């Protein structure tokens with residue numbers, strides 16, 4: 064009986080809540096007044112003004128105010144509302160019509176999601192990256208997440224990475240509108256961002272060659288800009304590349320020599336690979352490195368005459384191998400012939 068009563072009471076309160084949910088126009092009574100604001104205890108002023116058309120141009124133009132602000136179910140409403148939970152609609156199997164993507168699952172496992180769920184107030188939740196009322200498709204011109212604006216959006220929290228990136232070759236060309244250079248998420252991912260020391264991270268030491276290689280080994284991307292695709296192959300065949308392929312975290316990957324956010328062409332004096340800076344760059348791991356190290360080319364393509372002595376040594380060994388093999392095959396054929404003749408005779 065008690066159960067039945069509480070069940071009825073529950074149903075009544077639910078239906079009351081549904082009936083009581085105020086229509087959107089009601090919000091405008093207060094929130095559409097320009098200058099509507101509140102003052103925090105510390106004197107800071109927070110604007111509570113929400114222009115009536117603020118959702119109109121967003122992807123959520125068909126959503127009602129309290130579909131997101133779900134705890135506003137009476138007017139006047141109480142202060143201290145909850146943060147909007149975007150994952151109330153953005154999950155696989157949702158009935159709201161939001162795209163079916165495993166974003167929450169990815170985000171939850173990422174460095175940001177883990178930190179936010181553990182209570183780190185500085186870690187971004189969905190709206191910190193996407194915005195609140197003016198959420199756009201990420202590639203839209205006004206989205207803070209489009210390729211060009213994204214670095215500044217991440218840079219609100221990652222100031223040093225942003226500062227370096229903005230003056231790198233990639234960052235400078237990105238701000239000029241070059242469509243082929245990377246933005247933060249091309250190297251880090253979006254909802255899957257990880258610490259560089261996590262093996263799953265796209266910038267984990269042994270995965271960096273693959274991450275840079277997405278573009279630097281692709282003729283249709285970097286070659287258009289006069290940058291050779293040889294660098295990735297020559298790296299893979301180098302001491303460092305072979306050691307990295309076998310899982311060495313000590314050998315140099317692309318970022319050990321080029322940097323990650325401050326990458327510059329070899330001709331730029333500030334570049335880590337500018338000849339005068341080579342001893343310092345290599346010296347991190349090879350204390351014996353001196354100015355002479357600048358003489359050896361790093362990305363050596365042994366099948367190119369520019370490689371000098373290495374080309375001739377490689378060519379010598381190539382022809383030595385070929386002639387040895389040819390000699391061996393001739394020897395076998397002659398031997399077989401001799402045996403056959405012998406058999407026929409006997």
Ligand code: HEC
Pocket residue numbers: 085086087089090091092093094101111128129132135138139140141142143144
């Ligand atoms: C009678 C005026 C009034 C109406 C109508 C009203 N609000 Fe508010 N709203 C306020 C006031 C006052 C505050 C500031 C509360 C406080 O002191 O934190 C506020 C704050 C908010 C906040 C911010 C909370 C925070 O802590 O920053 C949200 C979100 C909000 N209202 C949503 C809504 C929605 C959605 C509706 C319509 C369903 C609505 N309001 C209708 C007066 C109103």
Ligand code: HEC
Pocket residue numbers: 087090091094110111112113115118123126127128129130131132145146147190194195196
């Ligand atoms: C797509 C979800 C969504 C919809 C729809 C939505 N809001 Fe919000 N609103 C947010 C988010 C996100 C914030 C930022 C604070 C937070 O995360 O809770 C916010 C913040 C606010 C605030 C606090 C002041 C500010 O601008 O940060 C007010 C007031 C508010 N909304 C009122 C409204 C009103 C009125 C409507 C309907 C016209 C509305 N919201 C519709 C997501 C939404």
Ligand code: HEC
Pocket residue numbers: 122123126130131147148149150151152153159160161162189190193194195198199200201
């Ligand atoms: C009440 C349910 C609901 C809530 C809450 C909600 N969304 Fe949405 N969202 C949708 C629907 C439905 C669409 C699809 C709109 C369309 O295609 O017309 C959408 C679309 C989007 C898109 C565009 C996706 C694309 O590629 O088309 C983004 C980005 C987005 N939402 C982010 C957010 C963020 C960030 C929040 C929290 C601030 C949020 N949403 C809260 C229902 C919701």
Ligand code: HEC
Pocket residue numbers: 149150153162164166167170175187188189190192193201208213248253254
């Ligand atoms: C660290 C910033 C960041 C956070 C936090 C974040 N997103 Fe995103 N989100 C992005 C970026 C960047 C893109 C653009 C993806 C791309 O370039 O392919 C995106 C894309 C999307 C899209 C559109 C996907 C598509 O392919 O159309 C939706 C929907 C979305 N996010 C929802 C969410 C939701 C829900 C959350 C919270 C669980 C969230 N995001 C948290 C940065 C973020």
Ligand code: HEC
Pocket residue numbers: 213214215217218221224225228233245246247248249250251259266271318323324
């Ligand atoms: C060309 C690829 C690339 C781009 C573009 C890039 N990063 Fe990174 N990022 C890396 C690599 C590689 C590391 C790991 C560096 C290491 O282990 O020394 C890294 C490390 C980081 C770290 C960890 C701490 C640190 O600074 O070492 C943060 C935070 C970070 N990046 C943020 C960003 C932001 C924000 C942007 C955009 C403004 C960005 N990254 C653009 C490759 C990139």
Ligand code: HEC
Pocket residue numbers: 174175178183185186187188191192216217218219220221247248251253256257258259260
């Ligand atoms: C609202 C602030 C905020 C925004 C926006 C933000 N981050 Fe972060 N990010 C953090 C915080 C806080 C951490 C540290 C979490 C921890 O260590 O527990 C972090 C961690 C990271 C790390 C790992 C850093 C390390 O030292 O290991 C990377 C990489 C990173 N963020 C990249 C990005 C990129 C790329 C974007 C943009 C798409 C972005 N972040 C947007 C706050 C932010």
Ligand code: HEC
Pocket residue numbers: 232233236243244245246249250271274275276277278279284285288289290317318321322323326327328329
């Ligand atoms: C999204 C594609 C992309 C990714 C990922 C990428 N790059 Fe680039 N990078 C480019 C393009 C395109 C250029 C050519 C820009 C120009 O000079 O016009 C470039 C230029 C460079 C240059 C200067 C070349 C020159 O001759 O001016 C260096 C060095 C470089 N990248 C190294 C790296 C390293 C190291 C990584 C990984 C940590 C990386 N890049 C990741 C696209 C990419």
Ligand code: HEC
Pocket residue numbers: 271272275276279290291294295298299303315316317318319320321327328329330336341360361362363
């Ligand atoms: C051991 C250090 C080292 C490693 C590891 C390394 N590079 Fe280089 N890279 C250099 C040096 C030094 C130069 C300039 C001289 C040369 O071309 O040999 C250079 C030149 C380049 C250039 C041409 C830059 C210009 O301005 O002409 C590109 C692009 C490049 N590297 C990309 C990569 C990529 C991608 C990787 C990883 C797959 C990588 N490098 C790994 C040291 C390194």
Ligand code: HEC
Pocket residue numbers: 302303306311313314315316319320341344345346347348349356359361
């Ligand atoms: C992140 C650390 C690191 C950096 C930076 C680095 N190396 Fe190395 N290098 C190694 C390791 C570890 C090995 C041993 C690899 C192996 O196991 O074969 C190695 C091996 C070599 C070898 C072959 C073995 C030998 O000692 O003769 C040469 C040559 C070399 N590095 C040159 C360079 C040059 C030139 C630079 C700078 C442009 C450089 N390295 C930058 C870590 C590094």
